[in-house]
Amino acid sequence: MAAYEPKKNSEIRIFESSDEMATDLAEYISQVSEISVKERGYFAIALSGGPLVSFLRKLCEAPYNKTLDWSKWYIFWSDERAVAKNHADSNYKSMKEGFLSKVPILSSHVYSINDNATVEDAATDYEFVIRQLVKVRTIGVSESTDCPKFDLILLGMGSDGHVASLFPKHQALELKDDWVTYITDSPQPPPERITFTLPVINSASNIAILATGVDKATAVHLAVSDCRDGPDTPAPLPARMVQPTNGKLVWFLDNAAASSLDMSDGAYQQHREY
Numbered sequence: 001m002a003a004y005e006p007k008k009n010s011e012i013r014i015f016e017s018s019d020e021m022a023t024d025l026a027e028y029i030s031q032v033s034e035i036s037v038k039e040r041g042y043f044a045i046a047l048s049g050g051p052l053v054s055f056l057r058k059l060c061e062a063p064y065n066k067t068l069d070w071s072k073w074y075i076f077w078s079d080e081r082a083v084a085k086n087h088a089d090s091n092y093k094s095m096k097e098g099f100l101s102k103v104p105i106l107s108s109h110v111y112s113i114n115d116n117a118t119v120e121d122a123a124t125d126y127e128f129v130i131r132q133l134v135k136v137r138t139i140g141v142s143e144s145t146d147c148p149k150f151d152l153i154l155l156g157m158g159s160d161g162h163v164a165s166l167f168p169k170h171q172a173l174e175l176k177d178d179w180v181t182y183i184t185d186s187p188q189p190p191p192e193r194i195t196f197t198l199p200v201i202n203s204a205s206n207i208a209i210l211a212t213g214v215d216k217a218t219a220v221h222l223a224v225s226d227c228r229d230g231p232d233t234p235a236p237l238p239a240r241m242v243q244p245t246n247g248k249l250v251w252f253l254d255n256a257a258a259s260s261l262d263m264s265d266g267a268y269q270q271h272r273e274y
């Protein structure tokens with residue numbers, strides 16, 4: 001693995017193989033969960049859809065399946081598609097089948113998003129549940145933003161640079177006061193989705209963005225490179241707007257997704273020996 005620290009509080013890890021990435025991700029999540037349980041007594045983690053689930057496979061194996069304090073884990077989703085929980089597009093379904101059914105997380109600690117309501121009501125319900133859990137500090141609270149402070153938010157990134165269900169140029173990117181919102185016009189199917197807003201994502205203690213494949217290379221480059229603003233500067237990608245207020249961001253990339261990064265840039269070069 002190569003590691004670089006391009007910006008304050010952020011790091012890029014680049015892996016030769018899918019197994020190497022899954023192994024490092026398991027160790028990273030294990031360390032964040034242990035610190036959170038030690039400091040707060042809980043580990044509040046938000047999951048996402050897409051290929052992320054397959055990179056959680058090593059976390060389901062020894063030693064983690066035996067050593068982690070799974071009874072302290074609380075599970076949330078950074079976004080969900082408005083489909084039934086048994087639908088192929090459901091982010092809950094993919095995580096249930098690929099991760100949650102393989103580790104001893106308490107079912108009462110799994111806060112999936114209501115699939116039996118309108119998308120608007122599901123978003124309202126979900127924000128209400130999160131507010132109750134913040135009140136009792138199962139989820140922490142950010143002192144600077146008053147937002148929930150998830151211990152870890154795991155995100156994927158689409159080739160258009162979207163994270164959770166926050167898509168480029170969408171008005172949902174502007175929301176400042178809502179914690180959870182809904183959209184009915186997703187550029188990618190299904191159209192109706194529920195999503196964390198940027199203030200919630202950026203208030204987390206730790207954020208990891210996973211991106212693999214050459215189709216993500218341009219978006220990775222635009223999200224992490226030191227672009228200057230100018231008349232032709234495109235609207236910032238949602239992934240570029242992921243900037244933790246007080247937390248730390250780690251990118252997990254394979255070689256293909258990292259292939260458009262300019263490795264001659266001083267910031268990358270500096271940490272090349274890592």
Ligand SMILES: O=C1O[C@H](COP(=O)(O)O)[C@@H](O)[C@H](O)[C@H]1O
Nearest residue numbers: 048049050051155156157158164
């Ligand atoms: O639609 C979604 O897409 C992103 C990225 O997934 P990918 O399949 O384009 O790599 C995912 O992180 C998000 O949770 C999901 O709802």
